[in-house]
Amino acid sequence: MNTTLHLYNTLSRQKEKFEPLRPPFVGLYVCGPTLYNEPHIGNLRTFISFDMIYRYLKYMGYQVKYVRNITDAGHITNSLGEDVDNIGIAARLEQMQPLEIVYKYNLKFQLLTKTFNLLPPNIEPTASAHIQEQIEIIEKIIENGFGYSVNGSVYFDVKKYMEKFPYGILSGRNVDELEAETRALQGQEEKKFFADFGLWKRFDPNDMQIWRSPWGKGNPGWHIECTAMSTKYLGKTFDIHGGGMDLKAVHHENEIAQNCGALGINPAKYWLHSNMLNLNGKKMSKSLGNFFMPFELIDGTSPLFSKPYEPSVIRFFMMMGHYRSELDISDEALQSAEKGYLRLVQSFRNISKITPKTPNETLWNQLLQIEADCKKAMDDDFNTSVCIAQLFELAGLINKSLHHEIEASDREIEKMQQIVTDYFETVLGIDYQDKNTIRFDLDSIMQMIIDIRKRARENKDYQTSDQIRDALTKAGIELKDSKEGTSYEII
Amino acid sequence: MNTTLHLYNTLSRQKEKFEPLRPPFVGLYVCGPTLYNEPHIGNLRTFISFDMIYRYLKYMGYQVKYVRNITDAGHITNSLGEDVDNIGIAARLEQMQPLEIVYKYNLKFQLLTKTFNLLPPNIEPTASAHIQEQIEIIEKIIENGFGYSVNGSVYFDVKKYMEKFPYGILSGRNVDELEAETRALQGQEEKKFFADFGLWKRFDPNDMQIWRSPWGKGNPGWHIECTAMSTKYLGKTFDIHGGGMDLKAVHHENEIAQNCGALGINPAKYWLHSNMLNLNGKKMSKSLGNFFMPFELIDGTSPLFSKPYEPSVIRFFMMMGHYRSELDISDEALQSAEKGYLRLVQSFRNISKITPKTPNETLWNQLLQIEADCKKAMDDDFNTSVCIAQLFELAGLINKSLHHEIEASDREIEKMQQIVTDYFETVLGIDYQDKNTIRFDLDSIMQMIIDIRKRARENKDYQTSDQIRDALTKAGIELKDSKEGTSYEII
Numbered sequence: 001m002n003t004t005l006h007l008y009n010t011l012s013r014q015k016e017k018f019e020p021l022r023p024p025f026v027g028l029y030v031c032g033p034t035l036y037n038e039p040h041i042g043n044l045r046t047f048i049s050f051d052m053i054y055r056y057l058k059y060m061g062y063q064v065k066y067v068r069n070i071t072d073a074g075h076i077t078n079s080l081g082e083d084v085d086n087i088g089i090a091a092r093l094e095q096m097q098p099l100e101i102v103y104k105y106n107l108k109f110q111l112l113t114k115t116f117n118l119l120p121p122n123i124e125p126t127a128s129a130h131i132q133e134q135i136e137i138i139e140k141i142i143e144n145g146f147g148y149s150v151n152g153s154v155y156f157d158v159k160k161y162m163e164k165f166p167y168g169i170l171s172g173r174n175v176d177e178l179e180a181e182t183r184a185l186q187g188q189e190e191k192k193f194f195a196d197f198g199l200w201k202r203f204d205p206n207d208m209q210i211w212r213s214p215w216g217k218g219n220p221g222w223h224i225e226c227t228a229m230s231t232k233y234l235g236k237t238f239d240i241h242g243g244g245m246d247l248k249a250v251h252h253e254n255e256i257a258q259n260c261g262a263l264g265i266n267p268a269k270y271w272l273h274s275n276m277l278n279l280n281g282k283k284m285s286k287s288l289g290n291f292f293m294p295f296e297l298i299d300g301t302s303p304l305f306s307k308p309y310e311p312s313v314i315r316f317f318m319m320m321g322h323y324r325s326e327l328d329i330s331d332e333a334l335q336s337a338e339k340g341y342l343r344l345v346q347s348f349r350n351i352s353k354i355t356p357k358t359p360n361e362t363l364w365n366q367l368l369q370i371e372a373d374c375k376k377a378m379d380d381d382f383n384t385s386v387c388i389a390q391l392f393e394l395a396g397l398i399n400k401s402l403h404h405e406i407e408a409s410d411r412e413i414e415k416m417q418q419i420v421t422d423y424f425e426t427v428l429g430i431d432y433q434d435k436n437t438i439r440f441d442l443d444s445i446m447q448m449i450i451d452i453r454k455r456a457r458e459n460k461d462y463q464t465s466d467q468i469r470d471a472l473t474k475a476g477i478e479l480k481d482s483k484e485g486t487s488y489e490i491i
Numbered sequence: 492m493n494t495t496l497h498l499y500n501t502l503s504r505q506k507e508k509f510e511p512l513r514p515p516f517v518g519l520y521v522c523g524p525t526l527y528n529e530p531h532i533g534n535l536r537t538f539i540s541f542d543m544i545y546r547y548l549k550y551m552g553y554q555v556k557y558v559r560n561i562t563d564a565g566h567i568t569n570s571l572g573e574d575v576d577n578i579g580i581a582a583r584l585e586q587m588q589p590l591e592i593v594y595k596y597n598l599k600f601q602l603l604t605k606t607f608n609l610l611p612p613n614i615e616p617t618a619s620a621h622i623q624e625q626i627e628i629i630e631k632i633i634e635n636g637f638g639y640s641v642n643g644s645v646y647f648d649v650k651k652y653m654e655k656f657p658y659g660i661l662s663g664r665n666v667d668e669l670e671a672e673t674r675a676l677q678g679q680e681e682k683k684f685f686a687d688f689g690l691w692k693r694f695d696p697n698d699m700q701i702w703r704s705p706w707g708k709g710n711p712g713w714h715i716e717c718t719a720m721s722t723k724y725l726g727k728t729f730d731i732h733g734g735g736m737d738l739k740a741v742h743h744e745n746e747i748a749q750n751c752g753a754l755g756i757n758p759a760k761y762w763l764h765s766n767m768l769n770l771n772g773k774k775m776s777k778s779l780g781n782f783f784m785p786f787e788l789i790d791g792t793s794p795l796f797s798k799p800y801e802p803s804v805i806r807f808f809m810m811m812g813h814y815r816s817e818l819d820i821s822d823e824a825l826q827s828a829e830k831g832y833l834r835l836v837q838s839f840r841n842i843s844k845i846t847p848k849t850p851n852e853t854l855w856n857q858l859l860q861i862e863a864d865c866k867k868a869m870d871d872d873f874n875t876s877v878c879i880a881q882l883f884e885l886a887g888l889i890n891k892s893l894h895h896e897i898e899a900s901d902r903e904i905e906k907m908q909q910i911v912t913d914y915f916e917t918v919l920g921i922d923y924q925d926k927n928t929i930r931f932d933l934d935s936i937m938q939m940i941i942d943i944r945k946r947a948r949e950n951k952d953y954q955t956s957d958q959i960r961d962a963l964t965k966a967g968i969e970l971k972d973s974k975e976g977t978s979y980e981i982i
Contacts, residue, residue, distance in 0.1 A: 072620075096613075097724060103614040110601070122587075123594040129563075129619040132702055211623055233588060346980065353978050404974070445936070448962030452943060452955060464943060471939030483895065487844055489837060 004379045005060065007240075008324060010170055010248060010271040015381055020239045021269060026062040027238030028054060029230040029268065031247055032124060034071035035105040036090040039112060041294050041329070042277045042284060046244040048315060048429075049274035049323035051118040053242065056378050056427050066121040067233045072102040073127040073209050074220040075201055083201065085219075088208040098209050099128060112294055115311045117431045125229045127220065131211045133228035134220045137262045138199045138213075146261035150190040152202030152216035156257060158195040165260045167195070170271060171249040197254050199224050223254040230267055231259070241268030248273050274323045279304070280330045297334075305331045309338060312431050316341045319384040319428045340392070345432045347395035348420045350402050357407040363397060367415045370394050374423045387423060394419055450479070450486045495870045496551065498731075499815060501661055501739060501762040506872055511730045512760060517553040518729030519545060520721040520759065522738055523615060525562040526596040527581040530603060532785050532820070533768045533775060537735040539806060539920075540765035540814035542609040544733065547869050547918050557612040558724045563593040564618040564700050565711040566692055574692065576710075579699040589700050590619060603785055606802045608922045616720045618711065622702045624719040625711045628753045629690045629704075637752035641681040643693030643707040647748060649686040656751045658686070661762060662740040688745050690715050714745040721758055722750070732759030739764050765814045770795070771821045788825075796822045800829060803922050807832045810875040810919045831883070836923045838886035839911045841893050848898040854888060858906045861885050865914045878914055885910055941970070941977045 005018040020026045030050045033039045039047075047068070057064045075083045091098040113120070127134070138154055141147040146161050147154050158167055158175065168174050175195050188194070198221035203210045210217050230238065236259075243252060252271065259267040276283070279290045292302035300308030309317075317337035321327035370390050377386035398416055401408040408416075424430050449468060456464035469479060478489045496509040511517045521541045524530045530538075538559070548555045566574045582589040604611070618625070629645055632638040637652050638645050649658055649666065659665050666686050679685070689712035694701045701708045721729065727750075734743060743762065750758040767774070770781045783793035791799030800808075808828035812818035861881050868877035889907055892899040899907075915921050940959060947955035960970060969980045 099616060099620065100614045100724070103616075107611055120598055123591045125590060125594075126620060129590065129617060131623070233591070349980070355975050442966070444962055444966035445940075445968070448959060448966075449936075449940065451958070455955075464946075467942070468939060471935055475933070475935035475939075477936070484846055489840070 006379060006381060007270055007272065008381045010273050020062065021237060024061065024063050026057055026064045027234035028064055028066045028240045029234055029238060030068045031226060031243035032068040032070050033109055034076065034086060035102045035109060036086040038105055038108050038293055041292065044112060044116065044294050045277045045318055045327065046274045047113065047118060048116055048318050050242045051429055052319065052384060053382055054119060055429055056382060059427050065234060067230065068121040068124055069226060069229050070106065070124050070126045071225065072099060074222055074225060076222045085207065088206065091208050116315050117429050123233060125233060127225040130225060130228050130232065131220065133232055134224045135213050137224060137228045137258065140262035141199065141258060144261055147199055149215045152218060153190060153198060154200040154215055155191055155196040156199055156261065157192060159193045161257055161261055167257060168253060170253050170256065197221065197223065223251055223258060226255050227258040227262065236263050237265055237267055239268065240270045240272055242272040245273045245275050275326050278326055278328045281328055309334050313338045313341045316430055320388055322383055322385050344391055344395050347398045348424065348432060351398055351413060351417050354401045354408055354413050356410045356413055359409040360407045360412055363406055363408055363412050366397060367412060367419065371419050374419065378427060384428060391424055446488045497870060497872060498761055498763065499872045501764050511553065512728060515552065515554050517548055517555045518725035519555055519557045519731045520725055520729060521559045522717060522734035523559040523561050524600055525567065525577060526593045526600060527577040529596055529599050529784055532783065535603060535607065535785050536768045536809055536818065537765045538604065538609060539607055539809050541733045542920055543810065543875060544873055545610060546920055547873060550918050556725060558721065559612040559615055560717060560720050561597065561615050561617045562716065563590060565713055565716060567713045574689065576698065579697065582699050607806050608920050614724060616724060618716040621716060621719050622711065624723055625715045626704050628715060628719045628749065631753035632690065632749060635752055638690055640706045643709060644681060644689060645691040645706055646682055646687040647690055647752065648683060650684045652748055652752055658748060659744060661744050661747065688712065688714065714742055714749060717746050718749040718753065727754050728756055728758055730759065731761045731763055733763040736764045736766050766817050769817055769819045772819055800825050804829045804832050807921055811879055813874055813876050835882055835886050838889045839915065839923060842889055842904060842908050845892045845899055845904050847901045847904055850900040851898045851903055854897055854899055854903050857888060858903060858910065862910050865910065869918060875919060882915055937979045
């Protein structure tokens with residue numbers, strides 16, 4: 001077991017040595033999508049980042065239990081603190097039941113995760129299947145004196161909570177600072193304190209999903225599902241809680257308060273946040289028009305990009321940045337990533353073509369150094385950027401060996417392949433063997449072969465024409481001669 | 492809108508004209524898998540059959556809402572009437588939470604549905620996300636006098652029900668016949684009548700999923716989820732209810748009783764049942780050892796089969812039988828299906844290679860007849876078997892046109908392609924363009940090309956060697972010469 005991993009803990013605002021609570025097990029919870037529309041490319045970056053983190057933890061030998069939820073119920077609080085039922089709004093617009101909307105977009109989300117080579121988590125629990133667990137957590141919060149019910153809604157009592165626990169430990173902002181930023185909102189009069197947040201909302205005539213509860217019919221608040229589901233699947237305490245940076249200040253802050261309020265303890269030892277994806281240096285938003293869907297990037301239909309990009313190129317581009325840094329996507333950036341990607345992939349595909357010669361101690365030591373540096377980079381808060389730089393070093397050595405500028409024996413060749421498999425494929429999750437990236441035009445080749453065979457027959461060179469037919473048959477292709485000429489068929 | 496479809500209604504035991512309740516809309520509910528293990532090939536046949544039915548209804552122009560549930564909660568009654576918590580048992584064995592088990596096998600199930608080219612339904616609702624809807628239906632049944640609670644369990648009162656509604660209308664067996672077959676079971680003393688069945692079961696210390704209810708903590712019975720979810724997503728009445736033949740006598744019978752008991756009406760106008768899949772003439776079962784998983788058929792790892800089979804060949808094989816007939820799978824049957832499949836596919840792929848000539852009225856009329864006969868076959872209770880026979884006729888005409896035995900103009904060629912697209916691809920759901928079925932060995936071809944080029948250069952035939960390099964570059968393949976010889980790369 002590797003014990004050298006250090007990761008940046010949002011909670012302590014510093015890099016800490018990773019020491020799991022119950023090695024060799026690691027519990028990892030990541031806030032998943034709210035499926036009222038197709039996941040945004042920015043969300044995708046979050047999920048790819050945590051897929052890489054999951055992959056590296058597994059690669060290190062940990063037995064990781066990875067839970068990534070799906071939000072399909074409950075009201076979400078927007079940046080103004082307003083209560084929004086996005087799934088209900090989409091359901092009304094698309095004339096479907098809320099869970100039909102979720103199903104529709106989950107099909108797209110799952111396709112996206114496969115397209116970008118994300119490993120499936122151990123479970124993707126849904127809020128709608130865990131209403132009872134949410135109610136039970138709310139009951140505990142009330143029992144412990146940190147929640148109160150008013151007119152069929154239940155709120156978290158932040159003032160009461162602050163008597164026992166610090167509030168705002170993730171964002172580092174105290175309640176006074178929050179108050180200065182908060183706009184007075186309608187319908188908030190029920191709250192005892194401006195910072196109190198909803199645990200259960202009594203139903204509204206517009207609600208399309210309504211559940212029974214001890215406080216009457218209603219909906220769970222936005223934050224409570226994560227407390228309920230992380231506790232159910234990973235226990236009261238677990239190792240890593242992840243999510244996008246946008247969830248830090250409100251959702252995760254309140255999640256910690258709920259867990260402390262119900263169970264007396266912050267659930268996660270390490271809180272990890274992945275950073276935002278910008279487009280040409282600007283925050284993406286529908287209103288600014290600098291907005292595109294992930295599949296538009298792949299099929300080349302977004303007017304913001306000059307050409308389509310392979311999913312593995314897009315993933316590689318994302319891995320070129322560190323997950324905690326802002327990343328700027330642009331046509332130029334993707335083209336440059338693509339060049340680098342192709343350089344690596346060509347080199348990696350050629351490893352098997354290197355002619356083994358005598359052992360080369362210098363090369364061997366260089367390879368061991370590259371391997372150690374890849375590990376060191378990943379151990380340094382998952383620095384994929386530095387890891388990729390090492391892989392470029394490796395590609396250079398592969399190319400030199402291929403072109404006989406240096407010699408490599410089987411030992412060195414195997415090590416090259418192992419580093420590629422370990423870091424490029426397994427840890428960074430780049431599916432470089434993906435058949436989609438192998439594109440060639442069989443028709444052109446076959447036309448050329450048919451022409452050569454025709455000329456050979458005209459020249460009575462039957463050795464060549466027979467050789468062509470035999471090789472094609474062996475390859476699973478049959479030639480058909482007719483008055484109109486020769487055609488081919490894959491058999 | 493086509494109004495000529497006739498389908499066999501298990502309820503009336505005869506073929507009936509299909510007249511949807513609210514055209515152009517059609518509601519279709521199919522009982523989906525219970526995901527405590529990998530779906531069996533027999534279940535797969537059921538889902539492929541109803542996928543074909545869904546496809547044909549859509550092809551006819553209906554706006555179909557297709558609901559296929561996932562059972563992830565509740566106790567199932569086995570053939571002896573015993574109460575079995577299969578998901579709980581698997582959860583205990585695999586040391587996971589019940590919904591983790593379901594997630595694990597749902598990943599496999601979803602992969603299977605994609606592999607066999609099944610269209611996704613409009614929603615796959617889960618029992619665990621609809622506990623409240625199930626409780627509400629049970630409340631209605633009790634309210635209407637057809638259910639009673641005992642010690643925290645609720646039973647359906649079959650005797651009371653029979654005063655108002657006929658019981659056993661699907662299987663056609665009356666309660667006396669059932670009684671003669673029923674074994675006395677332990678723990679059934681709470682029931683008033685042997686045929687009463689559980690709507691809600693009070694919790695047992697072994698239960699791994701427990702929900703609150705008005706009758707105390709417990710689990711929903713097996714049948715109630717389908718009543719709750721079909722009503723929620725398709726309404727009190729809808730058009731077609733489908734499922735495997737094995738569900739007819741108990742599950743569907745009780746579902747009808749629940750719907751009548753709660754809402755006063757049989758939910759579905761047409762009840763459709765797909766038949767069983769046997770292996771070498773015998774019922775498949777783990778204990779008999781004549782058992783294999785769907786993916787074993789594809790990767791060739793089952794000792795019961797001599798070779799792997801493409802998913803589209805397996806689907807084609809299933810479509811060769813009528814969905815209401817027993818179908819016997821065997822190595823021989825699959826090999827023969829594969830031959831037929833390849834014959835069709837080769838012919839269909841050649842349509843584009845037919846040289847258009849002058850219009851051929853005879854051929855045109857033959858094609859119109861084939862098209863009409865395909866429709867007639869599908870209109871006759873989805874007779875895919877007869878439809879495929881027509882497609883073989885079509886292949887014969889395509890081959891004759893290709894080999895200049897008969898002439899075809901653009902009009903005829905287009906009609907050929909349209910019939911293939913409509914019936915083979917769209918309705919039968921055979922993905923014959925699937926790249927997985929196009930297999931050839933590029934290495935063999937490239938070695939042959941490299942040899943020819945080498946010989947050409949040795950013979951100073953630079954025209955040929957240049958032609959080869961140019962054609963390959965155009966095709967996206969680059970040759971690399973070195974001391975060791977020539978290698979190729981896809982660029």
